[in-house]
Amino acid sequence: MFCEQCEQTASGQGCHQWGACGKSPEVNAVQDLLIYILRGLAPVALRARDLMISTDEVDRFTCEAIFATMTNVNFDQKRFTSYIRRALAYREHLKTQVQQVTKSDQSWPDITCYEPNFEDSLASQGEDIALQFIGQSKNNVDIFSLKLTVLYSLKGMASYAFHAQELGQTDERVDQFCYEALAALERQDLSLEDWVNLALKVGEINLLAMQLLDAGHTGNYGHPVPTSVPLNARVGKAILVSGHDIPQLEAVLKQTMGTAITVYTHGELLPAHGYPRLKQTYPHLYGHYGTAWQNQTREFAKFPGAIVITTNCLMPPHENYEDKLFSIGPVGYPGLNYLPAQPNGLPDFTPVITKALELPGFTEIGTPRQVTTGFARNALLGVADQVIAAVKAGKIRHFFLIGGCDGAKPDRNYYTELVEKVPEDCVILTLACGKFRFFDQELGAIEGIPRLLDVGQCNDAYSAIQIAIALANAFEVDVNQIPLSMILSWYEQKAVAILLTLLHLGIKDIRLGPTLPAFISPNVLKLLSDTYNLQPITIPEADLAACLA
Numbered sequence: 001m002f003c004e005q006c007e008q009t010a011s012g013q014g015c016h017q018w019g020a021c022g023k024s025p026e027v028n029a030v031q032d033l034l035i036y037i038l039r040g041l042a043p044v045a046l047r048a049r050d051l052m053i054s055t056d057e058v059d060r061f062t063c064e065a066i067f068a069t070m071t072n073v074n075f076d077q078k079r080f081t082s083y084i085r086r087a088l089a090y091r092e093h094l095k096t097q098v099q100q101v102t103k104s105d106q107s108w109p110d111i112t113c114y115e116p117n118f119e120d121s122l123a124s125q126g127e128d129i130a131l132q133f134i135g136q137s138k139n140n141v142d143i144f145s146l147k148l149t150v151l152y153s154l155k156g157m158a159s160y161a162f163h164a165q166e167l168g169q170t171d172e173r174v175d176q177f178c179y180e181a182l183a184a185l186e187r188q189d190l191s192l193e194d195w196v197n198l199a200l201k202v203g204e205i206n207l208l209a210m211q212l213l214d215a216g217h218t219g220n221y222g223h224p225v226p227t228s229v230p231l232n233a234r235v236g237k238a239i240l241v242s243g244h245d246i247p248q249l250e251a252v253l254k255q256t257m258g259t260a261i262t263v264y265t266h267g268e269l270l271p272a273h274g275y276p277r278l279k280q281t282y283p284h285l286y287g288h289y290g291t292a293w294q295n296q297t298r299e300f301a302k303f304p305g306a307i308v309i310t311t312n313c314l315m316p317p318h319e320n321y322e323d324k325l326f327s328i329g330p331v332g333y334p335g336l337n338y339l340p341a342q343p344n345g346l347p348d349f350t351p352v353i354t355k356a357l358e359l360p361g362f363t364e365i366g367t368p369r370q371v372t373t374g375f376a377r378n379a380l381l382g383v384a385d386q387v388i389a390a391v392k393a394g395k396i397r398h399f400f401l402i403g404g405c406d407g408a409k410p411d412r413n414y415y416t417e418l419v420e421k422v423p424e425d426c427v428i429l430t431l432a433c434g435k436f437r438f439f440d441q442e443l444g445a446i447e448g449i450p451r452l453l454d455v456g457q458c459n460d461a462y463s464a465i466q467i468a469i470a471l472a473n474a475f476e477v478d479v480n481q482i483p484l485s486m487i488l489s490w491y492e493q494k495a496v497a498i499l500l501t502l503l504h505l506g507i508k509d510i511r512l513g514p515t516l517p518a519f520i521s522p523n524v525l526k527l528l529s530d531t532y533n534l535q536p537i538t539i540p541e542a543d544l545a546a547c548l549a
């Protein structure tokens with residue numbers, strides 16, 4: 001087994017025996033096999049696109065299948081076998097279409113003709129493929145590092161594209177590049193510089209994918225507005241929706257209308273409360289329960305209703321709550337209730353509703369508490385004049401973007417300490433599940449502007465980027481000259497894609513933690529620090545002092 005795609009990777013070096021996330025070597029190998037088959041599907045899809053053959057269905061499938069291989073999404077070997085069969089079927093179907101259009105036999109590269117033996121262990125075939133991939137680059141550790149950077153960030157980009165597709169937002173450039181990058185992973189002739197450029201290109205196209213997702217969310221649900229969200233319960237039956245998928249949350253809300261069930265968000269769905277059309281249409285979307293993904297085994301066990309997990313981050317479920325937990329979309333775990341999509345693309349949530357009605361629900365409301373979310377780009381830029389005036393008057397000295405992924409490691413306490421030590425004349429923008437370390441702190445306001453502003457999910461990084469660009473425009477300076485420091489925490493592959501987007505935009509001086517990616521070689525790290533001054537976090541006091549100097 002070889003996997004080092006996330007921050008949790010064993011000993012900070014790579015998971016070789018068993019995934020620190022709970023992924024087995026067999027599932028890891030079958031994921032590698034799926035990626036290999038998608039790499040073989042890519043040149044066929046590119047040829048089909050050249051010939052104006054529609055690949056829409058294959059585009060959607062490819063993004064979902066890649067997304068399923070991200071950290072904490074799917075642990076179910078059977079589901080990967082099904083993805084592999086579908087990838088092969090799409091590949092062969094496109095080949096037939098190409099042949100029909102060109103009226104000639106094509107010569108396809110070997111990778112596009114690979115057929116696994118379904119009678120034999122797919123895991124052992126996946127292991128052979130992984131060894132071959134590692135072997136191809138063993139003489140050049142830096143190129144291998146960049147190849148992994150491209151592959152892992154592509155996973156993040158594909159997940160954004162998948163979410164955008166669900167909302168009807170697609171762009172030819174995203175799908176085209178997805179295939180080009182998959183196909184490039186087979187090439188042995190690219191230089192270090194080519195791989196650096198390809199990695200930055202993932203960042204560029206990822207910006208487009210995030211923009212599509214932003215358009216999908218705001219177009220369907222309105223621009224987020226600052227919204228107070230209860231953290232305590234409402235008496236009655238309950239459903240908890242976790243993950244990131246807002247249209248799937250809406251599907252739950254729609255199907256539970258009139259049932260008297262209250263719907264709560266968990267983890268990265270907290271910002272859903274900021275979307276005005278969701279709140280107005282579904283009054284039973286009530287409050288937020290729990291914190292970040294790594295606390296789910298404790299939080300899910302205590303939740304007195306049914307739970308739907310729409311995307312990452314799923315942890316291996318404990319037996320004391322697995323019967324009330326349901327997965328959908330690309331998410332899976334062996335034996336876990338899975339609700340497949342119906343022809344309308346959405347699952348039938350009847351089993352979730354039935355389970356919620358069987359369970360006791362909340363019998364008391366608990367201590368009333370609340371947090372505010374919804375400070376996405378439109379809300380913040382709506383008060384831009386006030387913000388700029390406060391900066392010019394010296395009332396706001398500096399902005400910090402402190403956000404990204406959470407995780408279980410104790411060194412992530414750095415981010416809590418950092419927020420506590422940010423001086424009182426500074427404003428903190430946050431996003432993603434890393435915020436749960438400080439999201440309920442009372443940090444007050446400066447000239448009516450709250451000092452802690454929740455921009456949204458990790459999927460809303462586009463919004464944070466737009467805020468930074470708008471501030472730079474307002475001050476008529478380069479984005480690197482505005483009084484803003486980015487201190488980010490990473491865990492999975494969406495964070496890798498976002499980091500490359502920030503580098504593509506030329507954003508410098510980013511501090512990254514809690515540790516740097518294991519797949520970044522010393523030379524590649526040197527290149528990134530020399531060019532972008534990308535640096536690891538140190539201790540809160542030192543990093544704050546450096547940012548404010």
Ligand code: FS2
Nearest residue numbers: 293312313405433458492
């Ligand atoms: Fe958090 Fe997990 Fe948001 Fe990441 S819920 S670390 O995969 O997507 O961010």
Ligand code: SF4
Nearest residue numbers: 003005006015019021
């Ligand atoms: Fe290890 Fe992360 Fe890969 Fe899981 S996803 S096997 S924890 S590197």
